[in-house]
Amino acid sequence: MNAKHPVQTTEKTLTLVEELMGQGSCGVTELAAELDMGKSAVHNHLTTLQERGYVLKRGDEYQLGLKFLDIGGHVRKSTEFYQVAEPEVKSLAADTGELANLMVEEQGLGVYLMRSKGDMAVDIDTYAGMRTHLHTTALGKAILAHLSEERVEAIVERHGLERKTPQSIDTRAELFDALDEVRERGYAIDDGERVEGLRCIAAPVKRSSGAVLGSVSVSAPASRFSDDDLHAEPAERVLSAANVIELNMNY
């Protein structure tokens, strides 16, 4: 549902914050030009944000501060799912030596709640808090497979089916086929659909009611996740991690 009486000033502030996140570090004039606002307006917003700790001034340039991490970290820490899953994702990373991830759905997008690196883990561009289209990752497909068809339709309607690599899913038919497969097999795979050469295997975590809470995964370069291996040990280990989390969530 959209806001019937949105606060336009707040929208401007948020747009400014998001622009600053994209740019990294910016001057007043540059931001004003980028966002079609007057310099004074931009300046007023920035100084207000600075006073509250959300923005820092370094020389003549402004940049986002760590206050966002404070709030975000607090929100994450207060999440039961994160608290319960965290140790299990860590041991998943330790056991496999690869990169283990935890995802939840929010507003139709996938949010990485955490990532834990094992000894050999690849270092890709993800970070805790990062958002991604659900259809482009194994984690996302594991979640989508256990939402109602109308929820999935609504999400596709809202966010589209953008392609990240030539392997990405980009039609509804492909997506629904893939989700059927996930439900049958019990876990989802991603073979270079978001990052070329990266394979990923993910299992859903569900409440005993059947509602999906999120998903767990392990990512590794294709060279270490061969076609044969993929469906053996790694799948086994990811499913067991998901199962442990489910048990601990349901007490």
Added chain:
Amino acid sequence: MNAKHPVQTTEKTLTLVEELMGQGSCGVTELAAELDMGKSAVHNHLTTLQERGYVLKRGDEYQLGLKFLDIGGHVRKSTEFYQVAEPEVKSLAADTGELANLMVEEQGLGVYLMRSKGDMAVDIDTYAGMRTHLHTTALGKAILAHLSEERVEAIVERHGLERKTPQSIDTRAELFDALDEVRERGYAIDDGERVEGLRCIAAPVKRSSGAVLGSVSVSAPASRFSDDDLHAEPAERVLSAANVIELNMNY
């Protein structure tokens, strides 16, 4: 410096966000009462924030979403100091088996940039992004010890010397004595000054210019950090971690 023409609407939005962070989950009426605002104003702000992904509605209550973690995570990831220090803090935790931390100063407060748990690590209430008074932790004292005296004065002026436990520093004289000691010894210690029974040892990380970038630490229960041991292996290991980070920052 304070904003000469602050955007009051933005301030209201931020106050609302911070209140929501404190409360966890709240209804419109409760928030309106808490903040002395009309219900319609609170509602307008919340729906605006919701539309942008910063706030979620669950039933009739509103709560903060993970968008803050997205922005905060992005800011952290873009920080050179974090990128460089991260692997070293991880191995510090792995080697000692305890809780290793990384802190930077922002707006006169200490911000935990990361925490990494070793096998036996205590689980305390800190989280990445959390802010704390600098004078209450070894990490903070390691930073303060390498700021100019007027910076330290300004920080004390701004944030005061609040006590967390009976052991906390709470006078300027005590603080400056402690900082002298830190400079002489090369590292800072905290013996139950923030959390009773928790000992902590921290070393500053400095640019070759002498400017302090932040600090690294290891925390453990007093039972595992005896008086004798504290200044031997742990101190050695923390100093070496700080040194490695310094070398990698300065290329």
Added chain:
DNA sequence: ATAAGCGTTCTGGTTTACAGAACGAGACGA
């Protein structure tokens, strides 16, 4: 020297945020 660029300050007109009242829906008890 001069000019061009920046961030910052100032002001008034007009956009717009918001108090307060009214509405609809659900929960509860009589």
Added chain:
DNA sequence: TCGTCTCGTTCTGTAAACCAGAACGCTTAT
């Protein structure tokens, strides 16, 4: 079953405040 209380939401006029634009120092480049 009905009335009552409370919640989130919608609506409206008016008082407030956001902001374009111009002006001001300041630094840097020509």
